[in-house]
Amino acid sequence: MGRIKRVISILNMSIFFSSLLIHISCSVTAEKNCVTGCLIEDRTEEVILANGYLSFCQAFQMPGGFYWDLCPGQSELNIAGFDWEWGYKYKLLVNSKKYRFDDAPEDLGTIREMRSIVHIAEKLPVEPNLxxxxxxxxxxxxxxxxxxxxxxxxxxxxxxxxxxxxxxxxxxxxxxxxxxxxxxxxxxxxxxxxxxxxxxxxxxxxxxxxxxxxxxxxxxxxxxxx
Known part of the structure; x- marks a missing residue:
């Protein structure tokens, strides 16, 4: 009887370690998948673009100092399916997805955001002679x-x-x-x-x-x- 118990105990331990190895293997596989991007956030939010015009802003830095661009810039207006137009104020519903890339170059960062238009809730012209x-x-x-x-x-x-x-x-x-x-x-x-x-x-x-x-x-x- 004692021999049978020892055999059952050994079998249970084998099953436990096999499950543990499978779990570790799956975790490693999941981590490896993040080389091509893992979705870490998926949300929909309201975005308001209230001005209807661009203005000068310090937007980026290069060797030698800060450089000027126009804002809102590409980062704010980079919404797939949406074309911003001068002279209009917008209220948008935007879907935002964030992905983690484990092997991304340092200058790109490990987190990237992709935004796409869900719905243009409002598009109004600015006041005449603004x-x-x-x-x-x-x-x-x-x-x-x-x-x-x-x-x-x-x-x-x-x-x-x-x-x-x-x-x-x-x-x-x-x-x-x-x-x-x-x-x-x-x-x-x-x-x-x-x-x-x-x-x-x-x-x-x-x-x-x-x-x-x-x-x-x-x-x-x-x-x-x-």
Whole structure:
């Protein structure tokens, strides 16, 4: 009888260790699967884009200092199935999925988010003649470099006498304003007028969002100003 009990005990231990090995094997397999991405979060949230326009913001850092871009930028607007348009305020329902990648390069990070549009709950045009201002500046003390300042200024583009702020066409309320702006930007890009530390742009929408923006005025601030 004692011999039979010992045999049963050995069999039970064998079953236990076999189960343990299977569990460990499954855990290792699951971890390995995270090389190609493991879903760690899946949620749906409301996203509000209230402005209807872009403005200058310090968006990323490169060797030599901080550089300027336009915000909301690609990270905020990168929603699959959604095309943002100038001049509209949005309320969106967005699905967000986060994945963990164990072998991801350091510069990409181990967690990545993928967002997709579920529903556009609201799309409203901004108020007619809505005014907004945006500033672009450089300051060595906080590492906004002059090269980054010029890189940001490239967001104001002059293409065959057509001016763009980002991808949005704009015209000047007074023709002389565009002439002065073009001359100022050209001199800066040629290494002249480098005593300018800041631009302030004053824009307005017209009656409907599809019309070009109006540049009412722009001002520059000299580096020597207090």
């Amino acid at each position: 005014n907004f201002k945006t500033n672009l500046f450089w300051n060595a003390e906080i590492q906004y470099t002059y090269s980054g300042f010029l890189q940001g200024l490239q967001r104001i583009k002059n293409n065959n006498s057509d001016f763009y702020f980002g991808e949005k066409l704009f015209v000047c309320r007074e023709p002389v304003t565009c002439e002065n702006l073009s001359q100022t930007i050209t001199r800066l890009q040629d290494g002249k007028n480098d005593d300018i530390c800041e631009f302030t742009f004053d824009f307005s929408f017209q009656k409907t969002p599809d019309l070009p923006l109006l540049l009412n005025d722009f001002q520059t601030t000299d580096c020597s100003s207090p």
